Every structure is written in C-alpha cells, then in structure tokens.
Amino acid sequence: MTQAGIDPTRFAPLSPPPRLLLGPGPSPVHPRVLQALAAPTIGHLDPAFLALMDELQSLLRALFRTENELTFAVSGTGSAGMEACLVNVLEPGDRVVVGENGVFGGRMAEIATRLGCDVVRVSVPFGQALDPDAIAAALGTGKTKLLAVVHAETSTGVLQSIPELTRLARDAGALSLVDCVTSLGGVPVEIDEWGVDLAYSGTQKCLSCPPGLAPVTFSPRAVAVLRARRSKVSSWYLDASMLLQYWGRERVYHHTAPINMLYALREAALLLFEEGLPAVHARHRLHHRALSAGLQALGLELPVAEAVRIPQLNTVRIPQLDTGRSPQAQLDGELRGALLREHGIEIGGGLGAMKGRVWRIGLMGHGARRESVERVLDALERELGRAGAGITAGRALPAARAIWESEER
Amino acid sequence: MTQAGIDPTRFAPLSPPPRLLLGPGPSPVHPRVLQALAAPTIGHLDPAFLALMDELQSLLRALFRTENELTFAVSGTGSAGMEACLVNVLEPGDRVVVGENGVFGGRMAEIATRLGCDVVRVSVPFGQALDPDAIAAALGTGKTKLLAVVHAETSTGVLQSIPELTRLARDAGALSLVDCVTSLGGVPVEIDEWGVDLAYSGTQKCLSCPPGLAPVTFSPRAVAVLRARRSKVSSWYLDASMLLQYWGRERVYHHTAPINMLYALREAALLLFEEGLPAVHARHRLHHRALSAGLQALGLELPVAEAVRIPQLNTVRIPQLDTGRSPQAQLDGELRGALLREHGIEIGGGLGAMKGRVWRIGLMGHGARRESVERVLDALERELGRAGAGITAGRALPAARAIWESEER
Numbered sequence: 001m002t003q004a005g006i007d008p009t010r011f012a013p014l015s016p017p018p019r020l021l022l023g024p025g026p027s028p029v030h031p032r033v034l035q036a037l038a039a040p041t042i043g044h045l046d047p048a049f050l051a052l053m054d055e056l057q058s059l060l061r062a063l064f065r066t067e068n069e070l071t072f073a074v075s076g077t078g079s080a081g082m083e084a085c086l087v088n089v090l091e092p093g094d095r096v097v098v099g100e101n102g103v104f105g106g107r108m109a110e111i112a113t114r115l116g117c118d119v120v121r122v123s124v125p126f127g128q129a130l131d132p133d134a135i136a137a138a139l140g141t142g143k144t145k146l147l148a149v150v151h152a153e154t155s156t157g158v159l160q161s162i163p164e165l166t167r168l169a170r171d172a173g174a175l176s177l178v179d180c181v182t183s184l185g186g187v188p189v190e191i192d193e194w195g196v197d198l199a200y201s202g203t204q205k206c207l208s209c210p211p212g213l214a215p216v217t218f219s220p221r222a223v224a225v226l227r228a229r230r231s232k233v234s235s236w237y238l239d240a241s242m243l244l245q246y247w248g249r250e251r252v253y254h255h256t257a258p259i260n261m262l263y264a265l266r267e268a269a270l271l272l273f274e275e276g277l278p279a280v281h282a283r284h285r286l287h288h289r290a291l292s293a294g295l296q297a298l299g300l301e302l303p304v305a306e307a308v309r310i311p312q313l314n315t316v317r318i319p320q321l322d323t324g325r326s327p328q329a330q331l332d333g334e335l336r337g338a339l340l341r342e343h344g345i346e347i348g349g350g351l352g353a354m355k356g357r358v359w360r361i362g363l364m365g366h367g368a369r370r371e372s373v374e375r376v377l378d379a380l381e382r383e384l385g386r387a388g389a390g391i392t393a394g395r396a397l398p399a400a401r402a403i404w405e406s407e408e409r
Numbered sequence: 410m411t412q413a414g415i416d417p418t419r420f421a422p423l424s425p426p427p428r429l430l431l432g433p434g435p436s437p438v439h440p441r442v443l444q445a446l447a448a449p450t451i452g453h454l455d456p457a458f459l460a461l462m463d464e465l466q467s468l469l470r471a472l473f474r475t476e477n478e479l480t481f482a483v484s485g486t487g488s489a490g491m492e493a494c495l496v497n498v499l500e501p502g503d504r505v506v507v508g509e510n511g512v513f514g515g516r517m518a519e520i521a522t523r524l525g526c527d528v529v530r531v532s533v534p535f536g537q538a539l540d541p542d543a544i545a546a547a548l549g550t551g552k553t554k555l556l557a558v559v560h561a562e563t564s565t566g567v568l569q570s571i572p573e574l575t576r577l578a579r580d581a582g583a584l585s586l587v588d589c590v591t592s593l594g595g596v597p598v599e600i601d602e603w604g605v606d607l608a609y610s611g612t613q614k615c616l617s618c619p620p621g622l623a624p625v626t627f628s629p630r631a632v633a634v635l636r637a638r639r640s641k642v643s644s645w646y647l648d649a650s651m652l653l654q655y656w657g658r659e660r661v662y663h664h665t666a667p668i669n670m671l672y673a674l675r676e677a678a679l680l681l682f683e684e685g686l687p688a689v690h691a692r693h694r695l696h697h698r699a700l701s702a703g704l705q706a707l708g709l710e711l712p713v714a715e716a717v718r719i720p721q722l723n724t725v726r727i728p729q730l731d732t733g734r735s736p737q738a739q740l741d742g743e744l745r746g747a748l749l750r751e752h753g754i755e756i757g758g759g760l761g762a763m764k765g766r767v768w769r770i771g772l773m774g775h776g777a778r779r780e781s782v783e784r785v786l787d788a789l790e791r792e793l794g795r796a797g798a799g800i801t802a803g804r805a806l807p808a809a810r811a812i813w814e815s816e817e818r
Contacts, residue, residue: 006471008682011464014672016451025665029450037669038447041438041619042425043755055420062415075621076485076646079664083646111645204665210450212484212621212667234643236520237485237492253760255488256434256613258621260446261670263423273417346452351662 019340020367022376023348024154024313025182026204026211027364033209036267037260044257052266053247053257059269063184063277064199064217066191070240072247073265074214075258078181078202081214083111084238085177085198086148088218089225092116094145097138097174099130099165102153103352104179112148115234120144126353127156127315129308132164139172145225146175152183154205155351157304157315157360159187166195175222181205184215185272185365186284186312197222203261206284206312208365209268212261268365284311284368286407290400291363294377297399298384299392303358312368314361315354319389329356335383343379373400428749429776431785432757433563433722434591435613435620436773442618445676446669453666462656465671468678472593472686473608473626475600479649481656482674483623484667487590487611490623492520493647494586494607495557497627498634501525503554506547506583508539508574511562512761513588521557524643529553535565535762536724538717541573548581554634555584561592563614564760566713566724566769568596575604584631590614593624594681594774595693595721606631612670615693615721617774618677621670677774693720693777695816699809700772703786706808707793708801712767721777723770724763728798738765744792752788782809 021028042049053072061071074084082104090096090112098109100123112119122138124131130149139147147169152159162178169176175197180189185206191199197219204211218226218240226233226241233239237255245252272280288311292302301317302309309315318328318335332349336359339345348360363372377396384391430437451458462481470480483493491513499505499521507518509532521528531547533540539558548556556578561568571587578585584606589598594615600608606628613620627635627649635642635650642648646664654661681689697720701711710726711718718724727737727744741758745768748754757769772781786805793800 006468006682008679011679014445014448014461014676016448016461016672017455017457018449019451019455021450021452023452026450026452026668034447034449034669036423038443039423039425040427040443041430041435041613042428043430043432043435044620046426046428046749046755048426052423052425059415076489077664077667080485080646083644087644107645114641114643114645202665204450210667210669211453211665212670232523234523235492235496236516236523237489255486256611256620258486258619258670259435260443260619261621261667263425267423270417270420273415340455346455 018344020345020372020375022362022367022372023346024360024362025202025364027206027208027362028367029210030208030268030271030366032271033264033268037210037264039260039263041259044259045251045253049259050251052262056262056266056269057247059266059273060215060217063215063269063272064189064191065193066217068191068217068219070218070223070244072216072243073262074216074238075255076214077211078200078214079107080238081200081202081216082108082179083235084214084216084240085200086111087115087235087238088233088240089146089175089198089222090115090117091229091231093118095120095142096146096148097122097135097144099135099149101128101130101156101158102126102150103155104150104153108148108179127158127303129158129160130165132168135165136168139168139174144172144174146177148177150179151189152187152310152313154182154313156354157310157313158308159310162196163194170195175225182310182313185280187310188281191217203265203268206365207265207268208271209264212258213265284363286403287363287368287370287373288312288314290403291361291373291377293403294373294396294400297392297395298381299390312362312364314363316359316361318357318359319384331387331389332356335387338383339379342383343375345376345379347376370404427753429754429781429784431771431776431781432755433769433771434611434773436615436617436771437776438619439617439677439680439775441680442673442677446619446673448669448672450668453668454660454662458668459660461671461675465675465678466656468675468682469624469626472624472678472681473598473600474602475626477600477626477628479627479632479653481625481652482671483625483647484664485623486620487609487623488516489647490609490611490625491517491588492644493623493625493649494609495520496524496644496647497642497649498555498584498607498631499524499526500638500640502527504529504551505555505557506531506544506553508544508558510537510539510565510567511535511559512564513559513562517557517588536567536712538567538569539574541577544574545577548577548583553581553583555586557586559588560598561596561719561722563591563722565763566719566722567717568719571605572603579604584634591719591722594689596719597690600626612674612677615774616674616677617680618673621667622674693772695812696772696777696779696782697721697723699812700770700782700786702812703782703805703809706801706804707790708799721771721773723772725768725770727766727768728793740796740798741765744796747792748788751792752784754785754788756785779813
C-alpha cells in the first residue's frame, strides 16, 4: 500500500450512522460538548489556554469533591488514567492489594504486576461486591503500599461501597486507589470525605464527552509518596512529577496537551454543574429504576443484587430461548446486531467471565433520559419476541412509565 | 473547593481567541478536520467504526509510505507515540544508541533509561545534524538493540538525512526508530524505502489536526522483536501486542478508542491525499523559501545551515538590541507577547539549550500558506521596529513575494 494506492475519491464523506449509545461507554455526547470540541485550536502555552486549564482543574476538583491540588486530565483514555495512578506511586517490590470482582480490578492487578510489584488479588465471583473482611485480611498479612479497588465495575454492573475500604487501607498504612471511570457523574463520588488517595475516571461514561481523557486526582499523601520515590516513574509520558509542573504554576512544557478534548471536558463538566450534581445523580437513579422495572416486566432477570446495582450500568441476563433454536451466546450476537441495525441502538455484551451470558445497558450522562429507556425497552421487546424468547409483551413500557409518574407526583 | 464552590454562571462561554498558529505545533487545524471532530460519537466496536479504522490504517500506511501491517494511531499525543515505540521493543539491559541533537533525541534517551536500558548518547551541538561516523562508531562498540534518531528536530529546526543511519543500524543488527513528529506531511518520509523499523508522529504538526493522537508504524522485524520478548511490555496501555488485536482482525477490546479524534485524523489524512503528497511537500518548501527570504531581508539570521533546514520549522536567532535596553532573552518574551496580543500570531521560543536565543516559526500543514508568511513578516517588522531592534524595514514582504512570483513563472 503506497501513496499511489490511495484514491481519495473512493473514501465517502465522514458520516457516522445515527446511534443511541446505551452500552458501557462511549455514551451519548451532549451537543454543546461536540460544539466545544470543534472550537478553533490554540496553543498549549497560550495564556488563554492556561486560564482554561485553571478553570478545568477547579471543575474537576469540584466533580471529584476534593481539594487535592494535583487534579488534572491525563492525555489518554480511562485506562491511561488507571496506569498513571499506579505507575506514579508504585515501585518494583511494593506490595499491592487489589480487589478483583471484574475485568477492571483484574486490569489494575495486571498493570501492578508489570510494574514489578507483589500483587495480592482479593477476588470474589464476578457480579458480587468485594468482601471487606477479605480485604482486611489481605492488608493484615504484609506491609502494603496500595489498596486498589473499583467503585463501579463496568464489566459486571456492581457498585462498591468505598468508605470502609479506604479506612482499612489507611489503618494499614496503605494508600487507596479507586477506579471511578463509570461512577463519576453518575453516582456520588466523595474523594475527600471517603479518604481516597488516588482516583481516575474517563470522559466517555457519565460526563457525556467523547473518549480521550482521564481525569485524575492525587491526595497530598499520594504526592508525598510520589516525591519520595527511590526510582524514576517508569513511564515518562505519565510521570506526574513532570505533569504537575505543566498543570501547576510553573507551566513547564511536558507534552502538547490535547487542546480540543480539554475544551470538550470543560464544557461537559460545566453542564454537570448547571444541572447540579444531586440532580444529575437523581436523574440517573430515576431512569435506572424505570429501566429495571421495564426489563423485569419483560421477564428478564437482573443478576446483580439490587443493593449494589450501578444505576448507570444495568446488567441483564441473556434469556434461554424456548425454542432451543440457538444457545444463549448466539442470541447475544443476534440480538445486539438487530438492535444496532434495525433500531440504531448500541447495548453492550458481557466482558470476561460474563461474555455471552449478559447484556450491559448503559444509561450514562446525556443518555440517562426517558427517551433512551423507552426506545431500548421497545426495541428489546420487538427483537426478543422475533427471536422466540419467552418474554411478556406489552408490559415493559407501562412498568417504566409507572416509575416516572410516581416520581412526578 | 467543593461542589458548592462552583458557580457555573461565572464561567464564560468557551471562546478561544483567534490565533494564527505559527509555532512548533499545534498548527492551524483545517476547517474540515474540526467539522469531522464534532461528528456524532459512535461505539468503538460498532461495525461502522471498525470500517473507519480500516480506512484510517490504509491512509496512515500510505502516509508513512509503508506496507507495515502494524500501523495505527496510539491514543495519546506524539510523546505517547515515542514511548509506545520504545517500550514495545526494549527490555531492561538492552543497549540503545540515541542520536541527540536536540530536546527530542534527549527525550528518547531519557525514556530508554527509565526502561532500564544501557543508553549510549551520540550528541552533537544543538542546531547541527548528527554525524553518521559517530553513530557508526557507537554501533560498533557493543551489540545494539536499537538506534533511535529524530528526523525533524522540532527543538532546533534541523532535518536529519535518514537512509544512511538506518543502513548503519541494519548492518549492526539493530532496529531503527525514527521520530517523524514534525516531518510527516511536511517533507518526504519513506519508511519502507529507508528501511525504518519503527516510526511515530503526532497529529498537531503537518497533519493539520488537533493534538491527541500519535500515528505509529512497526516493521515486521520490529513485530518479531515484540513477539520474542522475554518480559511483558512494562506499559499495559501502550502494549502493541494487545493493541494489534484491536486494530487487527480479532477486534479484541483493549481500551476505548478516542473515537472523535480518529474521525479528525481520517479527515486530515484524506486532505493530504486530495492535494497529493508531492504537492503538499512542494507547498511547504515554497512558503519556507518565501519566509526565509523575508526574514533575511529583515536582517534576521537563520542559524541552521541551509542544507539541513526543516521547511516547516524555521529557527531564527533573536537579535541583540541596538539600544541595549534589554537583553536577548527579554526581547524574546516581549516580542512573542506582542505578536500574540497585537497580531493574534503565535510563534515559538527556544527549547532547552536554545531557550531565549531563538524563535521557532512553524509553517505546518494548513498553516503553510502565503497568508501566514505575509502576516508574520509584517508583524515581526512592526514589533521588532517598535522594540528598537536594528531591522531593515520595507524589504521583507517584497523579498517573500519575489519567491512566490518566481514559482508562478
């Protein structure tokens, strides 16, 4: 393939098909955020851009509910935020306890292993919350540098209670790291109140922004650990000791910031404060309740215990077909394909151990609205009926509407 | 700073000031690229998006002039591309020879050092090209895994001839890595013809696209080295052995791709092929010649030898003031400030050893046009005159026009 092999007239104009994004992310992007994304690019050391960075940092601190000075956006997706947190505070030989109840806990363990750490995985079956007693036991059997857990496990739909775990970490003299990729902007996140030392998120979940940035925050304790390192951070790109010189007062050039994505993130954060965080969280809860009621009225099963469900990420067991025509895993692909092709709706499949066994329906950020719930319930009813699944027709939308109406009263 | 501390009405609507970006990047973004950036986000596993990734890969291969299967965009800025190339082929203890004639060669050496490699720096003073004999000598004194050099040193404005260096690497049994951040899309880059094994670029230079992605390419030899590693890649986020499963046929989820930035990069690459790469390179050369003629007519000095100047990045010595009112370094800040405030033009200062001694004027991508040259020459003439620099007035624009007119004949 050389230059001669490219005929630009054979490329169609960019025209992404209309999609309602109800998977595990990316989620629907707010029109104002898309508009901000397309604002004219300016320089990464332009005084006007530096002022925007200050604004963005104040917005991110308010979003994380923290006073942490070192709060900024990593120039990469949520996984880069995960790696940035781990790589900055861990050194070879450090002991790390990782709570693993899904793919993303496993990913943190994998990254810490690559950094040469002594990784202790405290696992529970996918779909359950972590067991604080097991975490305490793991912390008690050796001097631990870091406890890493996931707040909202995107792979399973389980919401983890955090305060007890961060207290255990602090009592053990360990830092705490919390993955807030799917939680931030969907459910309350209280970094300072909960005593979280490191947290990261992603733009493409409840912030209604395209993927590409990872908001992160480091507590003063985490910064002290960073400053006291014996070895340099193995990643130059993610080295927070250098990044804080760009995001801080010195404004020392490190790498060229992704200007337009930072425009978009500022707009996305502003939208959250215009609505108000409590109202945003209530909106996610309301539409989650309506969706859950509708799915159950269809006869579908929600395998995650009600007390630990993530409102913005709903896990649904794929039904067995009455006809026996195709196994569960085959219905998975067929149904999701039909939703995408016939209805323009994306929902997610299972990940890791849950692949082929569950669907994941996201109601995140700008996607957490009544229209999303109505469209996905209607589409599921039609397509499951067509596939021969033994669903109950005609009851899903009324069940969802009953929730909305009860809220309006 | 808590949620209560944010009053969204105190944030002005996003409105970046109009800027003509003539620094070392970011460069002016083409309007069609900004439009593509704001297209509706779709999912990273959507068939429509996977088709776009295929198109983008064919465009990037044609841009790099390579048949390399493993050619894709790293989800980070140019420096992430640098780190991705190094981290995937290097292991602790590997010997690496780095050509260092500017900041970015130094950055490669720093990253390789952090990876635990035995790094041999072959340095020449900033502003000069590398000495092939010195590179050969360094390759000859030990079994070397990788030779890393910079094609267009953004910090100094020096263009490096590559074919002789890659031949030396190959003869020594080493892989070759070439930084093409500022060169790609501005001057010819011939990955296959030159026998380059690894290369990376950035979107914010000659591709007329905002910062945020790093096109990279790995030769089959580089992929073989990756596959034969004794240890896992220390960065999970940048691990090409996993990324190639997403960008390749398997389409295995790794991390959520930065969808909208990839839209923008596809559009930016298409624009280059619509104009044609030879025409694009000729345009950069032409406006470089006009700018050089104008700067010299002003009485300014171009410290880089003519034979090794990067057309798209012009290094200019900051003049000493006749009045002695302020030293060279003070004029630097004053003049760049006045250009930005009074004329809306951004040019770059010096980096590293050249800080306070030179300006860097970029004519990159969509910025490489006659209007850019005219505006910056006019603004420099006015502001240098105002500052009391002993420039020659009234001759810069005619000198530039003579170049354009000679081309038209």
